[in-house]
Amino acid sequence: xxxxxxxxxxxxxxxxxxxxxxxxxxxxxxxxxxxxxxxxxxxxxxxxxxxxxxxxxxxxxxxxxxxxxxxxxxxxxxxxxxxxxxxxxxxxxxxxxxxxxxxxxxxxxxxxxxxxxxxxxxxxxxxxxxxxxxxxxxxxxxxxxxxxxxxxxxxxxxxxxxxxxxxxxxxxxxxxxxxxxxxxxxxxxxxxxxxxxxxxxxxxxxxxxxxxxxxxxxxxxxxxxxxxxxxxxxxxxxxxxxxxxxxxxxxxxxxxxxxxxxxxxxxxxxxxxxxxxxxxxxxxxxxxxxxxxxxxxxxxxxxxxxxxxxxxxxxxxxxxxxxxxxxxxxxxxxxxxxxxxxxxxxxxxxxxxxxxxxxxxxxxxxxxxxxxxxxxxxxxxxxxxxxxxxxxxxxxxxxxxxxxxxxxxxxxxxxxxxxxxxxxxxxxxxxxxxxxxxxxxxxxxxxxxxxxxxxxxxxxxxxxxxxxxxxxxxxxxxxxxxxxxxxxxxxxxxxxxxxxxxxxxxxxxxxxxxxxxxxxxxxxxxxxxxxxxxxxxxxxxxxxxxxxxxxxxxxxxxxxxxxxxx
Amino acid sequence: xxxxxxxxxxxxxxxxxxxxxxxxxxxxxxxxxxxxxxxxxxxxxxxxxxxxxxxxxxxxxxxxxxxxxxxxxxxxxxxxxxxxxxxxxxxxxxxxxxxxxxxxxxxxxxxxxxxxxxxxxxxxxxxxxxxxxxxxxxxxxxxxxxxxxxxxxxxxxxxxxxx
Numbered sequence: 001x002x003x004x005x006x007x008x009x010x011x012x013x014x015x016x017x018x019x020x021x022x023x024x025x026x027x028x029x030x031x032x033x034x035x036x037x038x039x040x041x042x043x044x045x046x047x048x049x050x051x052x053x054x055x056x057x058x059x060x061x062x063x064x065x066x067x068x069x070x071x072x073x074x075x076x077x078x079x080x081x082x083x084x085x086x087x088x089x090x091x092x093x094x095x096x097x098x099x100x101x102x103x104x105x106x107x108x109x110x111x112x113x114x115x116x117x118x119x120x121x122x123x124x125x126x127x128x129x130x131x132x133x134x135x136x137x138x139x140x141x142x143x144x145x146x147x148x149x150x151x152x153x154x155x156x157x158x159x160x161x162x163x164x165x166x167x168x169x170x171x172x173x174x175x176x177x178x179x180x181x182x183x184x185x186x187x188x189x190x191x192x193x194x195x196x197x198x199x200x201x202x203x204x205x206x207x208x209x210x211x212x213x214x215x216x217x218x219x220x221x222x223x224x225x226x227x228x229x230x231x232x233x234x235x236x237x238x239x240x241x242x243x244x245x246x247x248x249x250x251x252x253x254x255x256x257x258x259x260x261x262x263x264x265x266x267x268x269x270x271x272x273x274x275x276x277x278x279x280x281x282x283x284x285x286x287x288x289x290x291x292x293x294x295x296x297x298x299x300x301x302x303x304x305x306x307x308x309x310x311x312x313x314x315x316x317x318x319x320x321x322x323x324x325x326x327x328x329x330x331x332x333x334x335x336x337x338x339x340x341x342x343x344x345x346x347x348x349x350x351x352x353x354x355x356x357x358x359x360x361x362x363x364x365x366x367x368x369x370x371x372x373x374x375x376x377x378x379x380x381x382x383x384x385x386x387x388x389x390x391x392x393x394x395x396x397x398x399x400x401x402x403x404x405x406x407x408x409x410x411x412x413x414x415x416x417x418x419x420x421x422x423x424x425x426x427x428x429x430x431x432x433x434x435x436x437x438x439x440x441x442x443x444x445x446x447x448x449x450x451x452x453x454x455x456x457x458x459x460x461x462x463x464x465x466x467x468x469x470x471x472x473x474x475x476x477x478x479x480x481x482x483x484x485x486x487x488x489x490x491x492x493x494x495x496x497x498x499x500x501x502x503x504x505x506x507x508x509x510x511x512x513x514x515x516x517x518x519x520x521x522x523x524x525x526x527x528x529x530x531x532x533x534x535x536x537x538x539x540x541x542x543x544x545x546x547x548x549x550x551x552x553x554x555x556x557x558x559x560x561x562x563x564x565x566x
Numbered sequence: 567x568x569x570x571x572x573x574x575x576x577x578x579x580x581x582x583x584x585x586x587x588x589x590x591x592x593x594x595x596x597x598x599x600x601x602x603x604x605x606x607x608x609x610x611x612x613x614x615x616x617x618x619x620x621x622x623x624x625x626x627x628x629x630x631x632x633x634x635x636x637x638x639x640x641x642x643x644x645x646x647x648x649x650x651x652x653x654x655x656x657x658x659x660x661x662x663x664x665x666x667x668x669x670x671x672x673x674x675x676x677x678x679x680x681x682x683x684x685x686x687x688x689x690x691x692x693x694x695x696x697x698x699x700x701x702x703x704x705x706x707x708x709x710x711x712x713x714x715x716x717x718x719x720x721x722x723x724x725x726x727x728x729x
Contacts, residue, residue: 122584123591127634130579147634181576181637305628308621 012141026073028100054084059428075113090418094153126154151184188319203272212239213277222325242407261360286559393425393449423452518542598716658708
């Protein structure tokens, strides 16, 4: 059937199973929007800024595991998506971003609203395409989705000039697409798996170190089974939280710069680290020269570039984490006696870990006069649904959420880890709510980050997305203030945002509900009231102003040199 | 340590830019770079001379392989390859120097491709080390202008890059 490029684009999205897109109209996408007007199979949500649109597509993808889709016009619309694209790139989130472009004849002429978005996003997309001929559009879209979701997922940008959207051709969607230069290795080598199992059975102080790859690879079940079969303790990065139930006795909690004492000590004193879907980021390793000095390292990852990039690895296994973990479990099933032997041999190691757990557990000093942020997080966990989804912004509140909320299921924490993008929380929650209208979705933000995409309250109200927004307000840019306190003599340069804002009035201005308190005794009541509301809500908690996130591994220090009290 | 890598890429719009951005974005060195189509449909071959230790080279190779348009990366650094480079150099040559230039050209089996009373333009081909040596000898005589193509490399024996 002959149709124009704009319609072909929408038909391609439909073929890929896309039911929701986040987009913002403009001159070079007006043809797409004309087709969208009568294309009932796709639900379109209009944000109030393209950055929020990409964060929403990102949040949608993190919550569902499906490819998030965003649309923006050329020029400023496209450049507004760059932060969202870079955020997704750093955390390996599958997304397809469609940008309009000036007509092909005008490309390179400094036309109105023209930017070289392909050039600009080259270093922050997994791949990108400029469609020069409408006959190539369907194949390019199929390739874009394939690249976005396969191997190590990532954002793919498709730049679509206006004349290509208008031009007509026969729509044929290819059944399969082969890219001869892109063939990710998904199957772990059986001999490497054998060696890994052997190393595990010989170890006496093993730790499984889990990253976002286990969530992206949908391998939480396999991970949990492997850890429990062998009674090996598990620590996760910020991105891996939820892939191993935190209420399990084997769970050590988050490791790294603001990780738990027991997790960092276990890593430092281990004799074997099994890294699964993690990349030994600088937030996790601390000083590399003194990182895990007596540990052998097994590194399981689908992306070979992550292996041996930062630390030496004794046994690399390239493959899909689900496949490799499954192979390991099957091998261990054939060696039940040895597995049982390991469980028994690990008793002293567990004793050592229990010692660390009781010596410096994650905690804080409660107060009856001022609201402690950690208390709010604990109350949120207590009063929220078991399958609630939590999106965070970036800063101290993000670390407190990671430390105190307790995540037991994958895809329940949506947080910008790699890029650390302020302004992510609210729109990401919006995307997750659009994916799961029936589930409870909570956005936790600081007073800084929430204002970066505050305009999205309008989107929440217009689209009846009942996100519950929690603002932990200390009138500071908290995390930077903490560094200024610890390392710069409390010289609070430009981190004090002392202007008092009436967030309740702000919510009401958009047609949402607002609650606010500064009293610890009212925290539970406010949360309960807010959760009862059927529409979007802001809950503002005026918290202690100079609270610190602890423990902390200062920059340049070893993982075991944590600041515990300050 | 210097390494010569050949990269087989899909001849897609922007692929050269992508590879160059990869090097600059990650702080890898490019000493020379050359690219041209191969005998295979849609495939181009880039030859890059870079510098770094073993760990850097491993990262470069892996990062290149990760690019969607890159089909294969060949590392020629173990000395099992033939490397060649072409040089066009304009040398000022007057009076006594003219004979010396001709002698050097003869020794290196190079060619004179342009001549004026005050200059010679020389074309030379050979492995990069030989080209360096030629230029060192010509330098005291007066190098007016120099153009190098950068090295290309091919493996020895009957096997091609496909095996």
